[in-house]
Amino acid sequence: xxxxxxxxxxxxxxxxxxxxxxxxxxxxxxxxxxxxxxxxxxxxxxxxxxxxxxxxxxxxxxxxxxxxxxxxxxxxxxxxxxxxxxxxxxxxxxxxxxxxxxxxxxxxxxxxxxxxxxxxxxxxxxxxxxxxxxxxxxxxxxxxxxxxxxxxxxxxxxxxxxxxxxxxxxxxxxxxxxxxxxxxxxxxxxxxxxxxxxxxxxxxxxxxxxxxxxxxxxxxxxxxxxxxxxxxxxxxxxxxxxxxxxxxxxxxxxxxxxxxxxxxxxxxxxxxxxxxxxxxxxxxxxxxxxxxxxxxxxxxxxxxxxxxxxxxxxxxxxxxxxxxxxxxxxxxxxxxxxxxxxxxxxxxxxxxxxxxxxxxxxxxxxxxxxxxxxxxxxxxxxxxxxxxxxxxxxxxxxxxxxxxxxxxxxxxxxx
Amino acid sequence: xxxxxxxxxxxxxxxxxxxxxxxxxxxxxxxxxxxxxxxxxxxxxxxxxxxxxxxxxxxxxxxxxxxxxxxxxxxxxxxxxxxxxxxxxxxxxxxxxxxxxxxxxxxxxxxxxxxxxxxxxxxxxxxxxxxxxxxxxxxxxxxxxxxxxxxxxxxxxxxxxxxxxxxxxxxxxxxxxxxxxxxxxxxxxxxxxxxxxxxxxxxxxxxxx
Amino acid sequence: xxxxxxxxxxxxxxxxxxxxxxxxxxxxxxxxxxxxxxxxxxxxxxxxxxxxxxxxxxxxxxxxxxxxxxxxxxxxxxxxxxxxxxxxxxxxxxxxxxxxxxxxxxxxxxxxxxxxxxxxxxxxxxxxxxxxxxxxxxxxxxxxxxxxxxxxxxxxxxxxxxxxxxxxxxxxxxxxxxxxxxxxxxxxxxxxxxxxxxxxxxxxxxxxxxxxxxxxxxx
Numbered sequence: 001x002x003x004x005x006x007x008x009x010x011x012x013x014x015x016x017x018x019x020x021x022x023x024x025x026x027x028x029x030x031x032x033x034x035x036x037x038x039x040x041x042x043x044x045x046x047x048x049x050x051x052x053x054x055x056x057x058x059x060x061x062x063x064x065x066x067x068x069x070x071x072x073x074x075x076x077x078x079x080x081x082x083x084x085x086x087x088x089x090x091x092x093x094x095x096x097x098x099x100x101x102x103x104x105x106x107x108x109x110x111x112x113x114x115x116x117x118x119x120x121x122x123x124x125x126x127x128x129x130x131x132x133x134x135x136x137x138x139x140x141x142x143x144x145x146x147x148x149x150x151x152x153x154x155x156x157x158x159x160x161x162x163x164x165x166x167x168x169x170x171x172x173x174x175x176x177x178x179x180x181x182x183x184x185x186x187x188x189x190x191x192x193x194x195x196x197x198x199x200x201x202x203x204x205x206x207x208x209x210x211x212x213x214x215x216x217x218x219x220x221x222x223x224x225x226x227x228x229x230x231x232x233x234x235x236x237x238x239x240x241x242x243x244x245x246x247x248x249x250x251x252x253x254x255x256x257x258x259x260x261x262x263x264x265x266x267x268x269x270x271x272x273x274x275x276x277x278x279x280x281x282x283x284x285x286x287x288x289x290x291x292x293x294x295x296x297x298x299x300x301x302x303x304x305x306x307x308x309x310x311x312x313x314x315x316x317x318x319x320x321x322x323x324x325x326x327x328x329x330x331x332x333x334x335x336x337x338x339x340x341x342x343x344x345x346x347x348x349x350x351x352x353x354x355x356x357x358x359x360x361x362x363x364x365x366x367x368x369x370x371x372x373x374x375x376x377x378x379x380x381x382x383x384x385x386x387x388x389x390x391x392x393x394x395x396x397x398x399x400x401x402x403x404x405x406x407x408x409x410x411x412x413x414x415x
Numbered sequence: 416x417x418x419x420x421x422x423x424x425x426x427x428x429x430x431x432x433x434x435x436x437x438x439x440x441x442x443x444x445x446x447x448x449x450x451x452x453x454x455x456x457x458x459x460x461x462x463x464x465x466x467x468x469x470x471x472x473x474x475x476x477x478x479x480x481x482x483x484x485x486x487x488x489x490x491x492x493x494x495x496x497x498x499x500x501x502x503x504x505x506x507x508x509x510x511x512x513x514x515x516x517x518x519x520x521x522x523x524x525x526x527x528x529x530x531x532x533x534x535x536x537x538x539x540x541x542x543x544x545x546x547x548x549x550x551x552x553x554x555x556x557x558x559x560x561x562x563x564x565x566x567x568x569x570x571x572x573x574x575x576x577x578x579x580x581x582x583x584x585x586x587x588x589x590x591x592x593x594x595x596x597x598x599x600x601x602x603x604x605x606x607x608x609x610x611x612x613x614x615x616x617x618x619x620x621x622x623x624x
Numbered sequence: 625x626x627x628x629x630x631x632x633x634x635x636x637x638x639x640x641x642x643x644x645x646x647x648x649x650x651x652x653x654x655x656x657x658x659x660x661x662x663x664x665x666x667x668x669x670x671x672x673x674x675x676x677x678x679x680x681x682x683x684x685x686x687x688x689x690x691x692x693x694x695x696x697x698x699x700x701x702x703x704x705x706x707x708x709x710x711x712x713x714x715x716x717x718x719x720x721x722x723x724x725x726x727x728x729x730x731x732x733x734x735x736x737x738x739x740x741x742x743x744x745x746x747x748x749x750x751x752x753x754x755x756x757x758x759x760x761x762x763x764x765x766x767x768x769x770x771x772x773x774x775x776x777x778x779x780x781x782x783x784x785x786x787x788x789x790x791x792x793x794x795x796x797x798x799x800x801x802x803x804x805x806x807x808x809x810x811x812x813x814x815x816x817x818x819x820x821x822x823x824x825x826x827x828x829x830x831x832x833x834x835x836x837x838x839x840x841x842x843x
Binding site for chain 3: 174193196226289292295299350361386397399411
Binding site: 492 | 642645654756806
């Protein structure tokens with residue numbers, strides 16, 4: 001009983017304390033507010049000083065449908081009466097005409113990009129090569145003051161995006177490396193490249209299929225013909241199918257994309273022609289299955305289980321289905337060579353297939369298989385570009401340690 | 416000529432796409448959008464090629480009474496029924512929920528897709544077992560790293576703090592380093608491949624006469 | 625138990641696909657055939673409504689309407705007819721004698737891709753990655769960040785050495801390449817570990833459908 005009374009008294013005291021402090025606080029706040037209200041009332045009566053030096057000019061590095069407006073901040077922005085809340089940017093096509101609001105920026109900012117659509121049918125169409133006049137309005141809770149009207153400005157497109165100059169240099173440097181080494185290779189100089197386990201296994205894998213009298217299954221991935229990994233896979237397919245033509249081993253290529261199927265048919269047919277076996281080419285072995293990811297996998301799994309290919313190649317763009325394919329192939333007892341540039345799928349290929357071409361190795365594979373001088377030359381150029389990147393990386397990191405930002409600024413690209 | 420001219424078109428279009436990146440003018444933007452749209456349109460027409468290939472393959476199997484020809488009939492029936500209910504009755508409305516087309520998608524396609532996806536749970540276990548049996552240094556590193564990450568959601572008592580620190584360290588430091596090297600390599604490799612195609616060095620995809 | 629026919633069909637197909645785990649069987653083959661056929665049909669119809677109709681049909685229709693109403697050539701909308709013509713040229717593959725014409729639309733696709741990706745890969749994979757790896761090796765007052773940054777730079781450098789094709793992996797170079805592949809294996813392990821949980825959740829979702837939605841045993 002005693003405990004109950006102590007508890008109830010305690011609760012009552014807590015409530016009393018809360019209410020008292022609330023009222024006291026209110027009085028304090030009220031007093032503060034009344035004081036502030038007097039000051040505020042004082043400021044509210046007067047509009048802020050207008051912004052000055054409003055300049056409108058063509059927005060750089062664009063398609064000609066934007067103007068950049070800058071101004072000097074109001075004298076009451078952060079100083080003086082300190083009553084600027086925001087700036088409104090207004091535009092008209094004549095200095096005396098009606099001005100429309102084009103945008104709003106908070107206090108403290110003195111730049112605005114007036115952008116519009118390029119389509120004439122669009123409600124926000126921004127016509128190029130037309131004079132526009134701007135004024136900037138400093139606003140403060142219902143009252144405002146306007147700047148002088150700016151001089152006219154016209155928007156026009158640029159022929160060259162200066163912010164992308166680092167990219168231009170990168171393209172020139174890379175292309176130069178590639179072309180120099182292609183020239184060197186064409187002159188007959190021997191170019192060394194280190195052995196790759198996955199590539200060396202290709203011959204063995206094709207030989208195995210020939211001995212067992214089983215077909216080879218070649219999966220070009222789930223990418224479309226416009227993906228670089230798929231194109232890299234075509235270049236490897238060309239070499240692999242030339243070998244299968246020589247060994248007279250059937251090659252099955254179920255495709256996920258009709259254009260990929262068309263290119264694969266052309267590639268394999270050309271390879272069989274080159275190997276001197278045009279009659280052995282069977283177009284019905286290269287067919288379209290479906291474009292949907294898991295339906296394609298279901299179909300390919302069925303082929304693997306029923307046709308039991310001796311060798312599976314998975315080279316191209318793969319996603320979540322990579323493990324389904326690789327595991328089913330493994331269960332079917334095939335030797336498997338895989339390669340993709342999707343980093344998320346490589347662990348599964350590494351775990352489930354016999355040989356894996358990791359990332360860049362997929363792109364280098366055509367040079368390894370063909371051993372043509374121009375391809376080896378391009379690979380060398382690639383390596384030299386990589387060496388340049390490595391040097392840049394080390395020097396850049398050292399420079400950044402001493403707060404020297406030159407390397408970072410060199411790589412800054414405006415999109 | 417039948418091969419040389421298209422390769423020249425590849426070089427020309429490729430060079431245009433490269434150059435337009437540096438030119439912000441509206442006209443170049445429009446041409447760029449046209450090129451991308453035409454690629455999509457060609458892909459759309461190529462669908463007919465794909466359907467022809469699939470149909471021919473299955474009809475051939477049925478005609479020859481090859482093993483499993485009955486299943487080819489089932490696939491053909493599914494294909495043509497979907498095309499029929501999609502294109503014929505509901506002009507432009509087939510893709511809305513409530514139509515027979517979308518009902519088939521919802522009760523047939525989606526469950527099978529989900530079931531296929533769920534098979535990965537079993538396959539990932541068997542792949543992990545086989546990979547970690549390899550007993551090489553590299554397989555061990557892969558295994559240890561995988562286990563640390565897998566345990567991040569498991570309450571480990573006093574070890575939870577250490578594990579979380581390890582997870583955070585692995586993801587922000589060595590993982591980031593290796594990914595950067597990987598992406599750099601892929602970037603340079605893909606650039607080289609694209610350059611080879613534009614210069615006509617790689618031309619196997621054009622076939623031969 | 626569910627009384628919805630669609631749920632029963634979905635449950636039958638789910639179990640049919642999962643029977644593949646035991647071995648290949650007629651029910652799995654039936655489900656696979658249905659899957660392939662239905663998906664190909666679905667893709668065709670989707671392409672028809674989302675690509676052909678808006679990009680070709682509607683644009684050409686607009687161009688014709690403008691010509692009839694205003695008597696002028698709307699080149700922007702007429703350009704999509706050229707895309708349609710290229711698409712038709714692609715179909716000429718089916719005629720062996722003039723199949724070589726299909727190389728032209730192929731050339732447009734491959735050319736567009738190569739130019740586009742050359743820039744995209746060089747910028748986003750090469751330049752951006754290099755820029756993000758240019759980090760200070762020493763951060764004043766933060767030993768953890770300093771060690772982390774050093775490891776990142778060293779790891780990236782060694783990883784690039786691993787992908788170097790012009791020199792054999794021997795001696796000091798080989799040692800650096802080995803360090804590089806260790807870093808890469810750590811990444812692969814992390815990727816593997818991350819994915820295991822998400823794959824398990826997919827299986828749980830299917831079990832939930834079978835036991836909960838179909839059989840109604842879960843409340």
